[in-house]
Amino acid sequence: MVDYAILLIALPLFAAFLIPLVAMVNKNWPKYIPILVTAFNSVLSINLLLYLNAHNGTPFIVKIGGFIPPFGINLFIGYLAIILLMLISFVGLMISLYTINTVKDAESRYYMLFILLLMGVTGLVITGDLFNMFVFLEITSISAYSLTAYKRDGLSLEASMKYILIGSLASVFVLIGIGVIYYSTHTLNIADISNHINTVPKYIKMFSLSMLLIGLAIEAELFPVNGWVPDVYQASPTPVTTIFSSIVVKATIYVFFRVLFTVFRADLTVMNFVMGLGVITLLIGEISALKQVNIKRMLAYSSIGQVGLIVIAISSYSSMGVAGGIYQMINHAIFKGILFLGTAYMITSVSGTGKISDLKGIAQKMPISSFIVSFSIIALLGVPPLTGFWAKMMILSSVMSSGHQIIVALILFATVVEAVYYLKFIAVIYDSSEITNSFKSTIKFNKIVPIVLFALTIILFSVVPQFLVKFQDVLLKAANELTNVSSYISIVLGS
Amino acid sequence: MSTDSMYRLLVTIAVILGSIIYGFFINSLARRITARVQNRMGPPLKQPFIDVIKLYSKRTFVTHGIMQTLGPILMLTGIISTLILIPYGKGYLTLYSSNGDLITILYIMTFGQLAMALAVGQAGNPYGTIGVARGLTRMFGYELPLILALISLIALNHSADVNVIIANQHGGIANWNAFRHPFVGITALLAMLGMMSYQPFDNASAPAEVASGPITEFGGKFMAIMMTTNAMFVVAKLALLVDLFFGGASNIFILALKIFLLYLYPLFVGLVFPRFAMEDTFLFFWKWPTLIGFIGLAIAIF
Amino acid sequence: MSWVETVYNYSYFVGAFGLIMIGLYAVMVKTNLIKILIGINLIDVGVNIFLVSLGYIKGKGAPIFSNASVTPANSIDPIPQALVLTAIVIGVAVTALSLSVIIKLYQHYKTLDISKIREMRW
Amino acid sequence: MDDLKRPTLDSDFTCDMAFNKITKWAQKNSLWLLAYGTGCGAIELSPTMTSRYDWSRLGIRGSATPRQADLLLITGYLSTKTLKRVIRSYEQMQDPKYVIGFGSCTINGGMYYDSYNTIKQLDLYIPVDVYINGCMPRPEAVLSGLAYLKDKIGDKKADGWIKYKQNFEWYRENQKKILKSFNGDNMPDKYNW
Amino acid sequence: MNVLRTIALILSLGFLSSILFYKIRELRNLSIIASLSVALGFVIKFFGIYTGIKRAFSYKDLFYFKFDAFSNFFVVLILGVGLLAILASWNYMKEKKGETFFYVFFMLTILGMVGLVYSRDMLSFFIGWEVMTMGSFLVILQSNEKDRFKFALRYFIISLIGAYSLLWSMFIIYNKVHSFKFSAFNSSVFTKGELTTLLITISIGFLIKAAIMPFHTWASGAYSRSPLTFTAFFSGAMSKMGIYGLFIFLYGSIGLSAIYKTGYNEFFQTSYFQYTLVWLGVITAFLGTLRAILSEDIRVMLAYSSVGQLGYMLIGIGLGSTLGLTATLFHVVTHGLFKTSLFIVVAAIIHRTGKTKFHELGGLINNMPIAFIATLISIITLAGIPPLGGFATKWLLYEAMIEKRMFFATAITMLASIGAFLYAYRLIQNLFLGQRKLEHDDVKPAPLTMQIAMLIPALGMVFLGFFPNLLIKYTNLFIELINIDFFKLGVKVTDTAFTNSYGYWNAFYLGSAVVIIFIVSTIYYNLQRRAKIYKIGQLDIYTAGEYVTRETPLNYSFNFYGFIFDSLKPAIKYSVTNFITRISKEFIALSDFVRRIYTGNGQHYAIFTMIFTIITLIYFLS
Structure with a gap:
């Protein structure tokens, strides 16, 4: 059996609490532990992928402590879980590489929180138990609060305070939801709940669904409740922002839909409500990004927009739509990775205050990184040969087939708005007038390597069609895992 | 060359020379009439011929470049090719009008004007260029009513062939186009004022303002060619208008008479009206004549 | 009479939701950060009481199997209590963290009024 | 004044008789005069061209530009300043060109004989074919002068333009004497073209 | 393979x-x-x-x-x-x-x-x-x-x-x-x-x-x-x-039949959709030409002239008849030829002089003779003057429109093509003719490759002028693939004569007639042997006796058609471009309003969450 999968969570936990000891031995060793942990996790997830292929793609579960499923906590690992795991560990590896000398006076506490955050997110993705999901959610939130406040200047404290205020409300809602479910189905295992969910009276089911929906919506950055997102993205240190936008959001959206699809067997009324939320998030996110002056805040709003798009895709409830949503998740993680890391590298070299106008004409001095940033922007906009286009095509065709023609028009309109502010950004970078403030060209390899690797993945995904088609049916299988409740139950409870 | 095409060639040459002479004759008649209106004798009838011979006998010719020498030649070519496309009567007198319909004629007329404009440009005299610009603006003005009139003719006769239009007007004066379709006739007559570049609309070569306009730099032989082509062009345009609106002519003499009578109309209008300013010329053609033209076209279609 | 009966039966739930409502009032209306934090704690306590009272069955004792007289039949459901334990721990952690943030905020902004602390907006 | 060469029959002038006769007749009967009133006599030109005297009977017509003109009228006194324009216009006219001087001022300065800024003797600067006397000749006198010029053209005596071309240096030197800043006003030394 | x-x-x-x-x-x-x-x-x-x-x-x-x-x-x-x-x-x-x-x-x-x-x-x-x-x-x-x-x-x-x-x-x-x-x-x-x-x-x-x-x-x-x-x-x-x-x-995949089948009530058997296309084309042709006439920068003028010419092509498509489509295809080729050569000429001029405005250039005919020839041939084709290919497109287009009884549209299109003649003349006058500026005396002729690139389309246009029927052969190949069966080919093409029910025109004959007459008139011109021809300098022009120098501005090129501008001034200020700029300004204001929702106050976000909970509860519990 594949019990070593639990190491995915255990090892980061162990490493996190090892760091203070290592710091006592040698001050600058902790820098390399996150790299080791994320590398180990990615190797492990690739191993799990091979194991899964060997068993022709049927997901498997890992019983913790030998308890048979309805009683103990079990991990559910399928294609979808592995895709997210690889995403987390690969992007985590890149970011930890990036942070080696970015956060200057990084005490060991920063690396500990960093690994805790990654562990929390990994747990969220693979757990099969509802309360366990809540605990992992809390671990992620707490480490996120402290990481946001890490710079200890006015802005980061303010952002962290707002995040704590809204985050605790979210945990309250989730807790009430879980309590009500437990009260009505007397079990916490997701598969077991969805088995008995029909017996629950309608009002209680709806109440707990709405409670959980609100709590997870706050974490998944949907419109009315994502007030904290722009401030947190702007104020936290860049590696942390990249983790939020590339990894944490993806995991919370996965949890949001796992709860809706599997736990509550959501029907069309719920899906329409969620799609409405997605559309509003998309529009508000894109339109308000138009007039931003700070780069990170602009990228934050654009991430909100992209989250809206992913939510629309998955809530269109057709297999092509969900597959498109997952594909867009991966794309978005990579593009935002490049954008955040690239722009931060430029800003540090210009030692600017993060305003877009500081980067005027930077392309002359930093041709490689500005080329990669604009390449990723063009890919994000969905220009055909690159990956963004295929993901958008999948999403649009599924939304159109589910009959919402107006929403397709809105998505296209949002893409046009996105094109406006991103191309204005490119125009500033490639402005031919020479740079205003001082520029010290410090070529730091650990900053350029992650961006280059991300760019290679884009090219890999877009240019190699065979890879694309095989990749497409992996996506379809993953989508199936999310939406097909009966197979989930049979796998968990069947064995 | 079959005998028939030989005859046609001879007749064409005869018509070209005839149009030069008749053009000069009309020109001198016009000058005499204007003189008589101004209560003075006016030049002898053969004055245009004398002028041309004198210009030809000039000893020195001044040219600013290849285009200025080439311009008059091309203008002559353009005017003659317009001439041969217009029918002047029956049989051979239809010259080569079987090779181009009304639209072709309308477009080949501009060939001569373009050539002259280029020659003026090469001369480099600002007066010349202003004259050409004014001429082109005036053309842009009067083309609209003219086109409306021609298009309504095409709509009425279901064909753009000038001979067919003439054929449709046989019989008495009653079914000449000018009278059978009054609106079309009026538009054509108003547009004709612009075409003739006579007194009210002679702001292209206004003597006081732009020192004889486009031909400022043209002396001697070029001036001679200008005058001959002008004469031919007047005859060609009038012949076309006679064909389209006044029933064409069975033989050459009736055509000559009709041309002269039609020629008197812009002459008398010219004598009465002072010269228009450029903006008024342009707007004049785009106000009343166009309105009447649209009404005529509407009637023609429905 | 029936709603009095239901209130009696589910008196714990009513109490818990009452606490939550008070906490929410504090968070929504009060502008002082410390008061908001107290509001959040009130909500946490309310939720914990709600969770514990979920497992309570009238007239049954605590499931401590050491003395023989206690059998699974006449004891209440212990799992919500386990959940509450973790929830309380999480609540403590969050409160500690937010207190330290508020202290730092005060040092920086010299005020505790939440409507004043909005340097990052739009 | 003395080294003025007599105008010899220049090669341009000799042409076969038949053709010559017609051109002579044409040049005689169509005189286009440059509409450039240089002095006080220009006022006399309007009555000659309007209804009472009407010189268009004689085939005379005004022309706006020197390129088309054959005849240049110097009507009355000629100030040095106008001389510059007159020289330019005269040289821009095309070749068989004639000049008529009005009144005594062109002959010997007339009543402005001692003024500092008029040309005393027109003949020194541009060749004059016909003089019409009268302190501003009436229209009849003008017409008779024009008729006289036509006869001169008829029997090939109006050869002022050849005299100018053959004695060009002499004329140019006189002009330079009277017009101090010759090249200052960038007047070309050689013949206008 | x-x-x-x-x-x-x-x-x-x-x-x-x-x-x-x-x-x-x-x-x-x-x-x-x-x-x-x-x-x-x-x-x-x-x-x-x-x-x-x-x-x-x-x-x-x-x-x-x-x-x-x-x-x-x-x-x-x-x-x-x-x-x-x-x-x-x-x-x-x-x-x-x-x-x-x-x-x-x-x-x-x-x-x-x-x-x-x-x-x-x-x-x-x-x-x-x-x-x-x-x-x-x-x-x-x-x-x-x-x-x-x-x-x-x-x-x-x-x-x-x-x-x-x-x-x-x-x-x-x-x-x-x-x-x-x-x-x-x-x-x-x-x-x-x-x-x-x-x-x-x-x-x-x-x-x-x-x-x-x-x-x-x-x-x-x-x-x-x-x-x-x-x-x-x-x-x-x-x-x-x-x-x-x-x-x-x-006409290809969706096919004309679709437009018919939708049962649009027609007006003289052309459906309303086709009418809109034609009238869009006509308005574009006319207003594009007007904007071209009044623009001051060379490139902007050529740009608006392209907009106008594309209007013609749209008319051809809008008509839907085979003749209309042939006219469009013909115009696609001729426009491709003369616009390429014109833009390359302007590129050469800017490459050599660096100036892009009309009033900064002038008199380059002696410096760039080949560019002048190429421009001359291009503007003759642009204006549609008979001996060259441009006229074929104009003739086909008008015949197609008359055949579909769209007479008002024909009238305005003809006026637009006269307007094309106006700005074509201005192009060649202000660039090549007139007085040359002092600093342009030593301007070298266009580079060799550019000269080749100019002359090839020029030759194409001349060839098209005399033998348009070769291109018709290719357009027929094109149109028979669209298999519009119920519209016979409007025009009968016998070697180079185009005849159809409305008119006729013989390309080769007209071209050869023009050439012959040209030779005759050169003979007529050289009749008089004895006069001496003087080639005089640029400054020797009639300036009312004044002596001019190279510095005196003698080029009439700024605001060339000022008359049209003054007379049409009230109508010109409603342009589409400032309408679009106004819309984009409003949109930016909207985005400024939308982003204000994130007020920055933590408490507001908490209140938003509460409102959201109430809404979801109402939604789900009802």
Whole structure:
């Protein structure tokens, strides 16, 4: 059996609490532990992928402590879980590489929180138990609060305070939801709940669904409740922002839909409500990004927009739509990775205050990184040969087939708005007038390597069609895992 | 060359020379009439011929470049090719009008004007260029009513062939186009004022303002060619208008008479009206004549 | 009479939701950060009481199997209590963290009024 | 004044008789005069061209530009300043060109004989074919002068333009004497073209 | 051997060489020119031949490509104009900044367009379309004009809107027909409402690309701010993609029958949709020409003239009759020829003098004689004056319109073509004739490659003027593939005479007549032997006796048609462009309002969450 999968969570936990000891031995060793942990996790997830292929793609579960499923906590690992795991560990590896000398006076506490955050997110993705999901959610939130406040200047404290205020409300809602479910189905295992969910009276089911929906919506950055997102993205240190936008959001959206699809067997009324939320998030996110002056805040709003798009895709409830949503998740993680890391590298070299106008004409001095940033922007906009286009095509065709023609028009309109502010950004970078403030060209390899690797993945995904088609049916299988409740139950409870 | 095409060639040459002479004759008649209106004798009838011979006998010719020498030649070519496309009567007198319909004629007329404009440009005299610009603006003005009139003719006769239009007007004066379709006739007559570049609309070569306009730099032989082509062009345009609106002519003499009578109309209008300013010329053609033209076209279609 | 009966039966739930409502009032209306934090704690306590009272069955004792007289039949459901334990721990952690943030905020902004602390907006 | 060469029959002038006769007749009967009133006599030109005297009977017509003109009228006194324009216009006219001087001022300065800024003797600067006397000749006198010029053209005596071309240096030197800043006003030394 | 595969291989080799050899200019340029000319030769060799060669190519039943006369007509145009443009930009881009990128993006655009034209399914059509737009956007970006970003951005955004309206219509079709293939489309499956939305979105998408009146705002900026040799390609070949798209979607896959079947009540058997297309074309032709007459910058004038000329092509398509389509195709070729040569001439002038305004230039005829000849032939074709090819298009178009009894439209189009004569004359007068400025005395003639690139289209135009029936042969090949059976070919073409029910015109005869008469008049001109001809300098002109120097401004070129501007001033201020700028300002204000929702106050966010909970509870519990 594949019990070593639990190491995915255990090892980061162990490493996190090892760091203070290592710091006592040698001050600058902790820098390399996150790299080791994320590398180990990615190797492990690739191993799990091979194991899964060997068993022709049927997901498997890992019983913790030998308890048979309805009683103990079990991990559910399928294609979808592995895709997210690889995403987390690969992007985590890149970011930890990036942070080696970015956060200057990084005490060991920063690396500990960093690994805790990654562990929390990994747990969220693979757990099969509802309360366990809540605990992992809390671990992620707490480490996120402290990481946001890490710079200890006015802005980061303010952002962290707002995040704590809204985050605790979210945990309250989730807790009430879980309590009500437990009260009505007397079990916490997701598969077991969805088995008995029909017996629950309608009002209680709806109440707990709405409670959980609100709590997870706050974490998944949907419109009315994502007030904290722009401030947190702007104020936290860049590696942390990249983790939020590339990894944490993806995991919370996965949890949001796992709860809706599997736990509550959501029907069309719920899906329409969620799609409405997605559309509003998309529009508000894109339109308000138009007039931003700070780069990170602009990228934050654009991430909100992209989250809206992913939510629309998955809530269109057709297999092509969900597959498109997952594909867009991966794309978005990579593009935002490049954008955040690239722009931060430029800003540090210009030692600017993060305003877009500081980067005027930077392309002359930093041709490689500005080329990669604009390449990723063009890919994000969905220009055909690159990956963004295929993901958008999948999403649009599924939304159109589910009959919402107006929403397709809105998505296209949002893409046009996105094109406006991103191309204005490119125009500033490639402005031919020479740079205003001082520029010290410090070529730091650990900053350029992650961006280059991300760019290679884009090219890999877009240019190699065979890879694309095989990749497409992996996506379809993953989508199936999310939406097909009966197979989930049979796998968990069947064995 | 079959005998028939030989005859046609001879007749064409005869018509070209005839149009030069008749053009000069009309020109001198016009000058005499204007003189008589101004209560003075006016030049002898053969004055245009004398002028041309004198210009030809000039000893020195001044040219600013290849285009200025080439311009008059091309203008002559353009005017003659317009001439041969217009029918002047029956049989051979239809010259080569079987090779181009009304639209072709309308477009080949501009060939001569373009050539002259280029020659003026090469001369480099600002007066010349202003004259050409004014001429082109005036053309842009009067083309609209003219086109409306021609298009309504095409709509009425279901064909753009000038001979067919003439054929449709046989019989008495009653079914000449000018009278059978009054609106079309009026538009054509108003547009004709612009075409003739006579007194009210002679702001292209206004003597006081732009020192004889486009031909400022043209002396001697070029001036001679200008005058001959002008004469031919007047005859060609009038012949076309006679064909389209006044029933064409069975033989050459009736055509000559009709041309002269039609020629008197812009002459008398010219004598009465002072010269228009450029903006008024342009707007004049785009106000009343166009309105009447649209009404005529509407009637023609429905 | 029936709603009095239901209130009696589910008196714990009513109490818990009452606490939550008070906490929410504090968070929504009060502008002082410390008061908001107290509001959040009130909500946490309310939720914990709600969770514990979920497992309570009238007239049954605590499931401590050491003395023989206690059998699974006449004891209440212990799992919500386990959940509450973790929830309380999480609540403590969050409160500690937010207190330290508020202290730092005060040092920086010299005020505790939440409507004043909005340097990052739009 | 003395080294003025007599105008010899220049090669341009000799042409076969038949053709010559017609051109002579044409040049005689169509005189286009440059509409450039240089002095006080220009006022006399309007009555000659309007209804009472009407010189268009004689085939005379005004022309706006020197390129088309054959005849240049110097009507009355000629100030040095106008001389510059007159020289330019005269040289821009095309070749068989004639000049008529009005009144005594062109002959010997007339009543402005001692003024500092008029040309005393027109003949020194541009060749004059016909003089019409009268302190501003009436229209009849003008017409008779024009008729006289036509006869001169008829029997090939109006050869002022050849005299100018053959004695060009002499004329140019006189002009330079009277017009101090010759090249200052960038007047070309050689013949206008 | 599959023709398509070889052409794709050759072109991608050209593209790769533009990337790999970017260091060695000659090798790169030669390899690009070689690849383009080989591909062009290939296409011409197999133009009409359908036997003996594998012509179709499909990949994973997603992308379909086909090689037939229908697309070859446009591919020849693209490759031909592209070849001329690259040949001209050999010297034009020699020492300019960003030259290497220019060739890469240019080849990218050509690749996108050729793929677009050969594709037989909507997905690859759309991919080709986007690659073309992106390529041209990048070319404008890297040119070193001053304010290129503003116009490049406006161009990209508007063409993006066009592309997305196409995408939307593609999805509507895909939804009902479940396949992207063109041939899979049958109009019976759609309701009337859907078919109308389909027609509207498709035509919006293509009209934006063809810069027709309401959507033309990007044209003047994009054409004038990109490197001029690329603009020759831009307006010579790229703007025709809009027209090609209309061909495919209206007459190719969707087919004219669809428009009929929707039961539009007709007015003289032309449906309302066709009327709108024709009248859009007419208005664009007229207003485009008017704007061209009144513009002061050379490139802007040529840009608006392209907008006007595209209006003519739209009229041809709108008519829908075979004669109308022939007129459009004819105009596509002639416009490609004269616009390429005009833009290259202007490129040469700017390359040599650096000036782009009319009143800064003048009198270059002695410096650039060949450029003058090329411009002369181009403006004669532009104005449609008979001896040259331009008249053929005008004649075909008018006959087609008269045949469909659209007389008002014919009148205004004729007026527009007279307007074309106006700005054509101004172009040649202000650039080549008139007084030459002091600093332009030592201007060298245009570089050799540019001269070749100018003269080839000029020869083409002259040839077209005398033998238009050869081009008609190719257009018939094109139109019979669209199989409009119920419209017979309007015009009977016997060797070079065009006759139809309304009029006739014999190209060769007229051309030869003009030549003969030209010879006769030269003889007449040289009759008088004895006069001596003097060639005099530039300053020896009638200036009322004044002595002028080279500094005195003697060129009448600023505000050339001021009269028209003064008289039409009240009507001119309503222009579409400031309407569009106003809209974009309002949108920016909206975005400023929307972002205010994030007030920055933590408590407000908590209140938002509470409102959200109430809403979800009401939604779910009810």
